[in-house]
Amino acid sequence: MFSKGQQRNFIKKEMLAGLTTFFTMAYIMVVNPLILADAGVPFEQGFTATIIATIVGTLMMGLWANYPIAIAPAMGLNAYFAYSVVKVGGGLTYTTAFSAVFVAGLLFVLLSLTPLRSRLIEVIPDNLKHAITAGIGLFIAFIGLRLTGLVTDHPTNLVTLGDLHSPVVVLALIGLAATLIFWSLNINGALFLGMVVTGVIAYAAGQLSFEKGFVSTPSLPEGLLVANPVGAFSDVVQYGLYAVVFSFLLVTLFDTTGTVLGVSKQAGLLVDNKLPRAERALFADSLATLVGSMFGTSPTSAYIESASGVAAGGRTGLTAVVVAVMFGISAFFSPLVSAISGISAITAPALIVVGSLMLGSVRHIDWDEMDESFPAFLVIVSMPLTSSIATGIALGFISYPLMKVLKGKWREVHWLVYVFALLFAYQLAFLPH
Known part of the structure; x- marks a missing residue:
């Protein structure tokens, strides 16, 4: 039993963790509707749908699965929805495209009710699990460096050091320094406090302003975009959206699985390299995708x-509950959230620090055996270079059994790994991504 003091400290730590997660992902409330707007989805519809899907999935993750993991519309899949499905879909409307998202979400829910999806986590080779964690860490660190301008594009070398005299870069460096100081002093909530300090400095320097005020009344969707499952399946058949459904299904399956696995491993929540209550965690994501498609947003994923x-x-799940509550409150504070999330220097330092922590998983990889190390290397290097967690996982799943076959160790590979290797090879070769 915890004493009252221990309970207070526990609640304080979980709330700070929830606030930290919220502020590092608050940008999705602005970015996702903007991307969906390019597909014709009204911004208000996309904004509200984003919040609804996030609240549903994250609450389920916190209250039912009891994991400190947030769920929201996935970056990458929203771009795929807008630019690869709708804009090049030969006159396909966004409402019809959401039918494909709905069908994929429904299939997710049904799949999550079977042992197959949670079984997948157990059959992933240990070295690939470590690589997924490290790859995600490198990926989010790269996102943080890119958002702050510390790393920028280059016509020859692709990326290069940014302008260190830029006010945004200077602010990001100050924020990173503040975060590292708090972290080095073992202060609870160091990442969140670093964001607070950076926000105050940004406001004092004139980089952060609240011209549109702080509060606004949320705009509710005019109606469900997908309310009839039969009609959704009919749209998929009529417009031949099978490849779209398969892409959503496969990418989100492994995107969420990889993220849940990586974050859970970092939190020390795996038991014998297995994820307890895995089916509940994956069902939360499935339900969020299903509900989100009905209100008007692209597939969700663990963040x-x-x-x-x-x-x-x-x-614990209290962290996720705090995130969900904050998203609910944010529906009334869209101008404030938009202003804060629009200053990348406030949130990006946390991504850089966390990325460095997650990259530590590379020490657990068996680098002495090429059939173990090379697939892990592909996972780690391809995630940041392709800006896709799913692509990194795909290359790992394809190369791992191939290397084992070449080494004459094909019996060491679970048959499910061979199946998914073929599915990933088919997706990379023939489906848009």
Whole structure:
């Protein structure tokens, strides 16, 4: 039993972790509707749908699965929805495209009710699990460096050092320094406090303003975009959206699985390299995708930014509940959230620090055996270079059994790994991504 003091400290730590996760992923409330707007979805519809899907999935993750992991519309899949499905879909409307998301979400729910999806986590080779964690860490660190301008594009070398005299870069460096100081002093909520300090400095320097005020009344969707399952399946058949459904299904399956696995490993929540209550965690994501498609947003996924909350001390579903509550409150504070999330220097330092922590998983990889190390290397290097967690996992799943076959160790590979290797090879070769 915890004493009252221990309970207070536990609640304080979990709330700080939830706030940290929220502020590192708050940008999705602005970015996702903007991307969906390019597909014709009204911004208000996308904004509200984003919040609804996030609240549903994250609450389920916190209250039922008891994990400190947030769920929201996935970056990458929203771009795929807008630019690869709708804009090049030969006159396909966004409402019809959401039918494909709905069908994929429904299949997710049904799949999550079977042992197959949770079984997948158990059959992933240990070295690939470590590589997924490290790859995600490198990926989110790269996102943080890119958002702050510390790393920028280059016509020859692709990336290069940014302008260190830029006010945004200077602010990001100050924020990173403040975060590292708090972290080095073992202060609880170091990541969140670093964001607070950076926000205050940004406001004093004139980089952060609240011209549109702080509060606004949320705009509710005019109606459900997908309310009839039969009609959704009919749209998929009529417009031949099978490849779209398969892409959503496969990418989200492994995107969420990889993220949940990586964040849970960082939090020390795996038991014998297995994820307890895995089916509940994956069902939360499935339900969020299903509900989100009905209101008007692209498929959801577990968010890698949850690692920042874990790093701040989050270990239970209370962290996720705090995130969900904050998203609910944010529906009334869209101008404030938009202003804060629009200043990348406030949130990006947390991503950089968390990325460095997650990259530590590379020490557990068996680098002496090429059939173990090379697939792990592909996972780690391809995630940041392709800006896709799913692509990194795909290359790992394809190369791992191939290397084992070449080494004459094909019996060591679970048959499910061979199946998914073929599915990933088919997706990379023939489906849009």
